Amino acid sequence: MSASAALPLLFLDVDGTLLPYGRTRPPADLEERSAWQHVGNPQLAQVDRAHGPRLLALRCQPVWATAWMADANEVIAPLLGLPSWPVAELPEAPGEDHGDLLHWKTRPLVEAATGRPFVWVxxxxxxxxxxxxxxxxxxxxxxxxxxxVTGLTTADFAVLGSWLRAPAAR
Structure with missing residues (x-):
C-alpha cells in the first residue's frame, strides 16, 4: 500500500465551500479581473487563494467531490495553486432541493472510501x-x-487539521 493510500481521504465540495455564496470581495487587480472574465464565472472572484496552501498542508489524500467533476481540476485547482486531484464518481446532481432526503453524494462517497477513514467537507x-x-x-x-455564505474559514481548517492529526486517523 502506498503512503497516500494509507492517508485518510478528503472529499471536497466546491460550491458553497471553496466558492462561498455571500462574499462580495472584488478581484484585487486588473490581471485577476481579466482571469475571472476569461473563465466566465463571476463567482470565481470569491475564491480565497490562501485555501490552496491550507489544503496542501492537510495530511490526507484529497478528492474532488463536486458537481464540477473534472472541471474542478481545470478551473479551481489552478486558482488555488493545487495539482490535479482525483475526482469522485458521482451521479448527476439533482435539479431540485431534497432537504429531507439523504444527500445525493453520501452513498457514492462511502462506496469510494472503501472502509478508509475520510473527511467530507x-x-x-x-x-x-x-x-x-x-x-x-x-x-x-x-x-x-x-x-x-462564508465558505471554508480558518476555524474549519482547524477542525479538519485536528481530526486528521488524531492518532486514530492514521
Missing amino acids: DDEITGLDRAWVARHHPGRALLHRDNP
Whole structure:
C-alpha cells in the first residue's frame, strides 16, 4: 500500500465551500479581473487563494467531490495553486432541493472510501447523512458542514487539521 493510500481521504465540495455564496470581495487587480472574465464565472472572484496552501498542508489524500467533476481540476485547482486531484464518481446532481432526503453524494462517497477513514467537507451535509454514514461506513468519518455564505474559514481548517492529526486517523 502506498503512503497516500494509507492517508485518510478528503472529499471536497466546491460550491458553497471553496466558492462561498455571500462574499462580495472584488478581484484585487486588473490581471485577476481579466482571469475571472476569461473563465466566465463571476463567482470565481470569491475564491480565497490562501485555501490552496491550507489544503496542501492537510495530511490526507484529497478528492474532488463536486458537481464540477473534472472541471474542478481545470478551473479551481489552478486558482488555488493545487495539482490535479482525483475526482469522485458521482451521479448527476439533482435539479431540485431534497432537504429531507439523504444527500445525493453520501452513498457514492462511502462506496469510494472503501472502509478508509475520510473527511467530507460540504455545505449541504445534514444529520441524516451523518447517521447513514455512521451505520454504513466501518471506518472513521468526519462529515464537516461549512457555512455556504462564508465558505471554508480558518476555524474549519482547524477542525479538519485536528481530526486528521488524531492518532486514530492514521
